[in-house]
Amino acid sequence: MKLTITGFSTALFSTWYFIEELSLLFDCGDGASSGLLQKSHKVKYIFVSHADRDHLTGLLQFNQLNARPGFPKIYYPRDSGSFHFLEEFTTHFDPHVSGTEWIKMEEGDMIEIKKNIFVQPFRNKHVPVRKELVKSLSFHVFETKRKLKDEYLHLSGKEIAALRNELGKENITIELRENILSYSGDTPIENDGRWDETKVLIHEATFLRKGDIDLDDYRKGKHSYLEEVIEMVSKTKVEKLILGHFSSRYSAEEIDEAIDFFCKKFELKIPVFRVLPGETVRDILRN
Ligand SMILES: [Zn+2]
Structure with missing residues (x-):
């Protein structure tokens, strides 16, 4: 699936990424609406990774x-305690x-955002909390397809149709999941695959x-x-890498x-794109 991704991501100030084909916004930092203009109407789903202000202060204007009825979700x-206050505030601030x-x-939630497209959040260690609490998340986006089970591959179209009527589609096929996109949010590096x-x-x-930062820096x-x-x-x-939040x-x-230096050092050969500080990059994967 082609993905048209537009984003802004500068540490401390603002981060948001819009994936046009999926009507999806990851994070909603300052300037998400002014960066997207009319295209912001296309957003149906906003997934906010955590409650740091650079990832959510665009919600007020965006909202x-x-x-409109049912959207955005x-x-x-x-x-995260902050969202409840934001919801309450917007209800009073913009009662219309x-x-x-x-x-x-x-x-582990599997949230369907489009036919056969699911977003799955999973925890990261950006906000250190007890393991029963969920305050900072990364995301996978999966596209699912159903494939005929191996034992039926030799059958004709007619025979397969008959079998589907008899057993049901779920029983003659298996689900294949393709991880079409992942978003780290803010996180320390994770080497667990x-x-x-x-x-x-x-x-x-x-x-x-x-x-680059001191041992006692709180961001360490x-x-x-x-x-x-x-x-x-x-x-x-990974097929393509987008780097941001510099x-x-x-x-x-x-x-x-x-x-350039690290790609050579570690012999990374895939296309690497970056969102530089202060820049809104449109259709990041185009270049
Ligand atoms: Zn951040």
Whole structure:
């Protein structure tokens, strides 16, 4: 499936990614509506990865421009306290606006956003909490297809149709899942194979190198370093990589040089795209 992805992602300031074919917005930082203009009406589903302000402050404007019966559906981590206040506030601040649904999500949910397309949230370690709490999530997007079971492959079209009437489609086919897109949200690096077999991975890379922040910095262990991301992806089956959430301390040249350097170092051969600080990038995968 072709994916037209437009996004803005700068650490501390704002992050949002719009996937046009899926009417899907991952995170809704400041400027999501002004970045998308009329296209913001196309969004039906918003998945907010966690409650840090750079990932949600665009919701107020987005909601008052685009709310209609049943949409947008705003999904947020089950145990994040902030969303309830935001929902209550918008209800009073924009009483003429209605239709928005605020929905809690948790690890393992399979949320259908289109026929045969599902979003599955799963936890990451950006917000350190006890394991029964859900406050920070990453996402897979799956496309499912049904394939005829091997034992029926030799049958004719007519015979298969008869069998389907007799046994039901579910019983003569198996479900195939393709991971068409994954989004890390904010997260430290994870080397547990969670991104394996994804066609397009959007991953954060807040810092370039491990030495770039002090040991006692509160952000230590909450975000990823470009160096680690490239190393991890080089050992993983990913077809295309989109990097974002860079710290605005880096210039475009520094980021591009570092991407180049680490791709060579770890022999990463897949197409790598990046969303530079302060830039809204339209149709990221086009270039
Ligand atoms: Zn962030």
